[in-house]
Amino acid sequence: MTSHSFRDHIGGFCDPRFAAVRDAFAANIAGTENIDTENIGTQDTGAAVAVYHRGKLVVDLWGGAFDRERTTPYARDTLQLVFSTTKGVVATAIAMCVERGLFSYEDTVASIWPEFAANGKHNATVRQLLSHQCALHTLDPLPTRDEVCDWNLMVKRLSSSAPKWEIGSRHGYHAITFGWLAGELVRCTDGRNVGKFVAEEIAGPLGVEFYIGLPEHLEPRVSKIIAPDTSTMTSAERKHASLAMGPGTVGSESLFSGVLDRQGGFNRRDLHAAEIPAANGITSARDVAKIYAATLCEIDGVRLIADVTREIATKPVTPIGEPDACLIEETRFGMGYMTHSPATPYSGAGCFGHPGAGGSVAFADPSREMSFAYVMNAMGGALLGTQRATRLTTAAARCADSL
16 A cells, blocks of 8 residues: 555445535545645545435445555555544533433532532532633642552542632633543432433434543454644644643643553553543444434434424523633633534534534534534644535535525
8 A cells, every 4th residue: 555545445325415514524634735835634534424415324434544554455444543523422421411300500509419519519500610710620730640540549630639720711622631520420310420411311312423531342443543743733733722821721631641641652552441431432433423413303212302492402601702711712601512603613593512522523403403413533733623624514505504
C-alpha cells in the first residue's frame, strides 16, 4: 500500500436527496476542498457520518483509513472514541431518570448525593450542576491517570471539594469532571453506574453500540486517535488555544492538562476500560445518530424521552452572551446538552447535542426532524467544532430544508 491508500475509500449508502452530504464527506476524506494557508489540516484520515431524517436513516457513510499509516480501511464496524460527544448521551440518560421520577432538575444535588454538601455546596441544584455552574471544573492537586480510572475516588474528591467560584454566578465548562458529577446522580438514584445505564436502557433497546467502559474484546475495532498537528492549525485556532488552553489557564485545568492529554493518552486500554462519562464514549456515527433520533421520535419501537422532557432538558439556561469561564467564548447549556451558540458546529437554532474535542459532534435538530453524527480519528485543533464537521452539518441542513 502507498502512503495515499484509502484517500478515495468511501463505504455505506446515502439517500440521493442527501447527496450533498456525501460530496462534503468525500471532500473531507480526499482533502480536495478549501485547502489553503488558513485551512491546512482540514482533511480526514478516517471518519464516518450519519444522518436520520424523520425517523429514517438517510446517510450512513464511512471512509478513509483506520490508522495513521493508512494500512487498513475505515470500516462499517469501526468504533471511535468521541471525547465530549459522550456528554450528550449522558444528558439523555439523566433526562430519562428525571422522566422516571428518580429526581428533578430542581432538586439539590445533596438531597440525592449527601456527601456533595461539603464545603458550602449544600444548596447547589441539579440544574446548576448539569449546566456547568457548580465551579468544580478541576481538582487540586490534579488526579493521576490511575486515579482518573477509579470512580469511587473521583466522586469522593469532587464531593469534598470547594467550588472555585460562587455557584450559579457564572458557568465554566467542566470538561472532564462533568461525567463523574452527572454519573453519580444516576448511580445514587437508579443504582447502576451510568455506563451500565446507557448500555441497558439506551444502547440495548436501540440495538446500537455506545460504550462508556469498553469491553476488552472490542479493543481491536477501535481506531486510534491521531493528535492534532499544531503546525496545521488555523490562526484563529492557535489564538484561541493560547487564550483558553495555554499553561496555567482555567481551560487547561478543566482538561486535567498533563493527565488526560491528547498526545496518545486516550488510546490507552485502561482509559477505554474505565468509566469517564465526560470524555471516553466509544461508538460509531450511525449509532449515536440513532440515539439522538430516538429523542425526537420512535425508532424501531423505542422512544427515549417524551417531547415535554426533551423540551425542558434542552432549554438553554446559561445567559445569552455570557462567556464560558473555562473556554473563553460563548457557550450555552441546557441540562447537560450543549445548545446552539456561535461556537457550536450544529445546523442552527434549537439544536441540542454535544461536540467533542478535535471535531466529533452529534446532535438533534427538532425543527428539521433530523439527527446528525460525525466521528473521526484525526483530530483538528478546535475543541467545539472543525471545518470538516461544519461542512457536513451545513450540507445536511441544506438537504433537509429542500424536502
